[in-house]
Amino acid sequence: MTHPTREVAVAGDPPYTIHIGPDLLDDGALLARLLRGRDAMIVSDAHVAPLYADRVAAALQAARPDLRIHRHVLPAGEASKTLASFAEVTTALAEARMRRDATLFALGGGVIGDLAGFAAACWMRGIDCVQLPTTLLAMVDSSVGGKTAVDLPQGKNLVGAFHPPRAVIADTAALRTLPARELRAGLAEVVKYGALGDAAFLDWLDAHADALLAMDDATLSEAIARSCAHKAAIVARDPFEHGERALLNLGHTFGHAIETEQGYGGVNHGEAVAIGMVLAARLSAMLGLAPAADTQRLRDLLLRLQLPVEVPPGLDAGRLLAHMRLDKKAVAGGLRFVLWRGAGRAEVLGDVPEAAVLSVLQTG
The missing domain is CATH 1.20.1090.10 (Dehydroquinate synthase-like - alpha domain)
Known part of the structure; x- marks a missing residue:
């Protein structure tokens, strides 16, 4: 049984849309519609990239054959959400010669969304970031609202910026590969909205x-x-x-x-x-x-x-x-x-x- 895609509009400057439904990571037309230029970088982690990076790249390339697609993969986990990883991503953007009309795709959970979003906020003082959350926690919380950051040893999210995404694409089929513990972690943030x-x-x-x-x-x-x-x-x-x-x-x-x-x-x-x-x-x-x-x-x-x-x-x-x-x-x-x-x-x-x-x- 197929489920229709749901859309949630987020007002603001700029406004953007959250797309929710199964198999959206394969929707090249949707992904390509968000691009302003000919350059894209997929930032992901070592757990998520092997599952989805090829699919996202293939969908984008099929819809936009002229697109130059780069990738940067970080170790998985909160320990990667550091200034050193931020420097790594911005260096990768520089080496890929990403211009101001480039798009960064943040493919992963909240760590990747926060870190890649912060890199997008700072690269050339701000390029587009499309959030592709693959965890429930990121889908309902960190990918929405434009808060980006990295951690310091002294505390979480102490260095960051507000940088609203170009769009959020929440592929619910990605949750099938999520460990049960991670699904439950996301449900805590869902409960928060009711509370x-x-x-x-x-x-x-x-x-x-x-x-x-x-x-x-x-x-x-x-x-x-x-x-x-x-x-x-x-x-x-x-x-x-x-x-x-x-x-x-x-x-x-x-x-x-x-x-x-x-x-x-x-x-x-x-x-x-x-x-x-x-x-x-x-x-x-x-x-x-x-x-x-x-x-x-x-x-x-x-x-x-x-x-x-x-x-x-x-x-x-x-x-x-x-x-x-x-x-x-x-x-x-x-x-x-x-x-x-x-x-x-x-x-x-x-x-x-x-x-x-x-x-x-x-x-x-």
Whole structure:
């Protein structure tokens, strides 16, 4: 059974479209329509490139025989999201003599999307980047909105730029090659959209948890489209994260601290966000903002989706707090968190007492 391609329009400057559906990486006409010049580079990683790079190149070449296609492949994993890898990609762009009308295709998960997007933002002060996310996490989150970055040893995403993509092409068939753990990590970000602004979406996810875990095409496409529509609406209203867009960081302040403390080698990003959302909900309840029953409901849904909900053993609460002080979401006035007043009602709260945060970390 074929499933129609879904499209989500993202307003802004410039506006762009998210295309969602199976087998879109083979759609040469769609891919070629996005090109402005005769040069393209596919940036991917050692896991994804062998699966899809040839197909993307072949589809592009068939639609545009005059196209010069280059490739650059990086080692897979968060450890590649560094200034050194950024230098590698920009050097490859220079050696390929990529001009300002060139297009960079970011083929992979969030690491490749963030890194290649940042390289595209900086090369000749900005060339087109088409996001080709191959993980659920990237499809519903990092590929949408134009935030690009690399990590430093001191923290995640500390060096970056806003650079909206030319388009996002989310091929749901690519999810069939995704390890189950990576699929579940993406579902954490899907849950986030319900938690921050759509309690009814949480009910839908609970009702469709089994179909999502079974990678049912139609159910995944629906979840991706609804998530992208939520993010697109928020990004359009706040493209540079001066206000409402910060809500998209629900769970991330706790989550990034856990990832950083583990040297990006323990829980993955989606798992860290799942844990972070539960901690944020507990903190909200502790501060009297939200009912504890909503925390339990969120925790139960994440467990149904086979995601972790507790701080990994052996992590020191004080060290986690120290990472949060450096987090991009911290401001001069003190710690700032995305908390909630119950399911679907997130808000940003500043001057959160460190004692309360420590208490949640020690009990969570």
